[in-house]
Amino acid sequence: MVGGAIAWSQRQSLMSFQGTVKVPAMVPMNHGDMSHGNGISPMAMLRDFDRGTVTQENGRTVREFKLVAQSGELQLDKANKFITWNLNGRVPAPTLRANEGDRIRVVFQNKGGHAHSLHFHGDHPANMDGIKPVRNGQVFIYEFDAKPFGVHLYHCHVEPVTRHIGKGLYGMFIVDPPTPRPPADELVLIMAGYDVNADRKNELYAFNGIPHYYMHNPIAIQQDQLIRLYVLNMIEFDIAATFHLHANLFTVNQTGRSPIVGSYETDVITMGTAERHILEFKYHETGKFMFHPHQDFMAEAGCMGYFDVIANA
């Protein structure tokens, strides 16, 4: 314990107890700004997993999610307000999470003022592929099996897709493997760009919605704690982005398709748009360590943050 700043996260502990392993993850309290305009809180989003409303139907688990497309204004920085198209008021959209084989039911209500859709990555029938626009004011129910396990995503697929994703209609979709992964402090970081002046180039970039947020509000993690980072690149207009971690190496589990651990170690991984991985690491040193794409113009324009490694007692 460090000055009473360390607390068990009950939610994280419960998540880690899916299997038989009985050692939960240590998750420090995060004292950053927990709200940021329009109810968007990148600090809360880090560890916020929407597992849906669970019921049993004919002997199988059904997870029902409710996603409402809306439009709203987001203060990106002092100079820039941005009209988002979002789901449930969030950019990025909620991180949906299921176990492989669960039945997924997504009740999609479009109150966005434009036609939108939800296209999931993963394996599903053609009529659930989400390329058909859902008109403003309409409801569409997407239903399919959660498979295969891994880190996936979902996004609006109405043309121009660059605009619909760039305005904020994207989120992560995690399908956990049949044998749960070992306990870890699990975090979601989604990279995105903002084309503020509609010139098909990004002027600002962000992790989890707000430029520079984690520079001003470092992410507290525990020394020697296994960190499982779910990363996704949703940057439109730029071909690729890297994720670079300071003073450490991480293992790369490509698309989360290995049930155990990543296949190689590095400190920089390149992702095209919609690519996503699980990165795992521990910090043995304490203090603040940066993370950012090594396209340094992206980092300088908002896609940059700190981990603050808290000492063990």
Ligand SMILES: [Cu+2]
């Ligand atoms: Cu759309």
